[in-house]
Amino acid sequence: MTTHHPRTSILSTTFIAVLSVLAALSFLTGCGGEGENADPKEVLAASSAKMKTIKGFHFEYEVHLPEGVKPGGGLFIKRIIGDVNAEGEMKATVDANYGNLPVSLGFVALGDVHYIQDPVNQKWQEIAAADSPVGSLNLSAGTIRILDHITDASYKGTQRKAGVDTYHITGKIAAEEVEAIAGAVNTTNTFPTDLWIGVENSLVYEVKIAGSATPNEHKDIWRSIVLSNLDTHVNIEAPQ
Template identity: 40%
Template structure:
């Protein structure tokens, strides 16, 4: 619990970071009906703004979008015309995804956390912890989380700086999802200068 508490404090002081968020479907999983997020890679700044490249699967067709999110407005670049369109956050393809608050909420709400090992992630020694998390408690990283079950959760937290390097969940966050679905978030480049400009 001390490790988790220290990690919450450290994450709350972060000014910026790079992230990758990858969703891995198991072999034999059902093909998507509509649009699914495959991965998101980008940066988050102190103000909570985000710029990212989003890989989507739209009824079996891969799509890639560039994306900028500010507090209330999201900007999506049309992959065909290359023009930017602004949409309210509520209607955005990423919904209300927030990796900063999402990581902190997982640290605060993970249940039965136990030390597993000390491992290196991105060149940093980390405590690896395992526990479980309610689907409702990862709504900041899965915008449509509505399942009423728990997911298995693994956390890698820096032994010296207490910053979260990796989060993995296995399980169904949405009703009807494959219970083997793996979500992996990796954080790095903490505190690097990041300028996120609103598209014109």
């Protein structure tokens, strides 16, 4: 005579149900890196429209050299950290190398006038933007130009950036579109470019641009911009 164990049967059914739920969750988690296939042109167009309306942002701009490679002579800008507002004004700290000497200086850009803080005596010097050591660097305009002019755009899936789900878009940028990011360009090469754009808000969270902008740069150099405090206005005035 067969003895039935209702409790065992119920537990078995419950166990199977739990396993099914866990399997479903595991499947969803495994697919999360790709997400639904997004149209890169639509993502870029939406981001361009959004970035043209924001009040400003905080940024970390960095120039990356291959391991073991040292910058050449003259002024080499390694990193710029600061804020940009909707008017294109910038206030930042510039970390650079002048030959083998590391220097850090204050920097303010107001239209056609730039202000440079002497790293030794801490005094500010007013110079024309055309004579500025950062050249024609304009991260706000440069980011929008990339969104508007990137070619061969391709969707690479989704990634988390700054706690936000972003679309990873790759493509190529013509040399003339990189000048606002690199500060100076003397090449006709195109630049492989990566963008990370918010899934929900269309804001740009990170940009990566690979390739040398001038003949004296290493061929494997690349530049990155990490954006935060997006759509936040910062009042920037001439230093006293």
